[in-house]
Amino acid sequence: MASQVYGTPYGAEPRHPGWPARLGPLDVAAGTVMLRPIRLRDGGDWSRIRLRDHTYLERWEPTAAGPWSERNALWAWPSQWLSLRGLARRGQCLPFVITVDGAFAGQITIGNVIRASLRSAWVGYWVSSELAGGGVATAAVALLADHAFTSAGLHRLEATVRPENGASVRVLTKAGFRQEGLFLRYLDVAGDWRDHLSFAVTAEEIGEGFATRLVAGGLATRPAPR
Numbered sequence: 570m571a572s573q574v575y576g577t578p579y580g581a582e583p584r585h586p587g588w589p590a591r592l593g594p595l596d597v598a599a600g601t602v603m604l605r606p607i608r609l610r611d612g613g614d615w616s617r618i619r620l621r622d623h624t625y626l627e628r629w630e631p632t633a634a635g636p637w638s639e640r641n642a643l644w645a646w647p648s649q650w651l652s653l654r655g656l657a658r659r660g661q662c663l664p665f666v667i668t669v670d671g672a673f674a675g676q677i678t679i680g681n682v683i684r685a686s687l688r689s690a691w692v693g694y695w696v697s698s699e700l701a702g703g704g705v706a707t708a709a710v711a712l713l714a715d716h717a718f719t720s721a722g723l724h725r726l727e728a729t730v731r732p733e734n735g736a737s738v739r740v741l742t743k744a745g746f747r748q749e750g751l752f753l754r755y756l757d758v759a760g761d762w763r764d765h766l767s768f769a770v771t772a773e774e775i776g777e778g779f780a781t782r783l784v785a786g787g788l789a790t791r792p793a794p795r
């Protein structure tokens with residue numbers, strides 16, 4: 570008899586379950602949060618916000634070659650979009666834009682999707698500084714965790730964060746992730762090898778849903794159907 574994985578027989582699993590998708594809405598203090606696939610025409614908003622938020626973002630992001638102004642120029646987006654879209658089409662990545670009240674507000678990505686008997690991936694995110702503290706990242710993580718363990722058929726979601734990144738530690742804690750350990754000199758961030766806390770959740774922890782728990786905890790509300 571064939572084994573079952575979330576209702577899908579082994580051997581018949583689609584190559585990229587859960588992609589493409591639109592997730593949400595969820596209302597938070599900053600507005601109505603939704604997730605949708607990245608688009609080529611996101612380049613203008615992406616570049617404008619990331620150039621403005623250079624100091625806000627760079628100290629938490631992996632080190633990369635070239636100056637920030639070049640890596641985040643408008644002309645840098647098409648190659649990033651193409652690369653992420655290619656990974657998404659191969660089932661290795663789920664790259665979403667976070668929107669607030671319909672406008673581009675940041676990105677959240679499930680990356681390094683490994684299937685077979687691991688069915689694990691990481692989640693990474695950033696949100697415009699104009700919306701800081703408005704609950705946007707927490708809502709996005711909760712929506713994406715629900716999606717990861719249902720439509721996307723994953724079993725484990727991991728996030729690593731520098732201990733100094735109080736806002737991101739708080740996001741993961743509010744969204745229901747558990748701290749599992751500390752990775753020493755884990756990732757090259759802002760020009761040096763940085764220790765990272767490792768956070769994770771597994772499918773067994775979904776309960777009534779991560780977004781539903783945010784709502785129950787008073788951290789978000791579900792918009793009334795129109």
Ligand SMILES: CC(C)(COP(=O)(O)OP(=O)(O)OC[C@H]1O[C@@H](n2cnc3c(N)ncnc32)[C@H](O)[C@@H]1OP(=O)(O)O)[C@@H](O)C(=O)NCCC(=O)NCCS
Nearest residue numbers: 629694695696701702703704705706707730735736737739
């Ligand atoms: C981390 C980040 C995504 C948070 O986005 P956000 O939409 O502001 O997050 P939320 O509003 O959902 O939650 C932020 C929480 O952190 C808290 N916070 C903010 N700065 C903090 C700090 N220095 N120390 C501790 N908590 C802090 C906020 O008060 C809020 O908690 P609260 O709701 O209990 O008050 C955003 O700051 C960002 O993009 N940072 C740069 C990129 C980054 O760090 N990405 C993550 C890498 S692991």
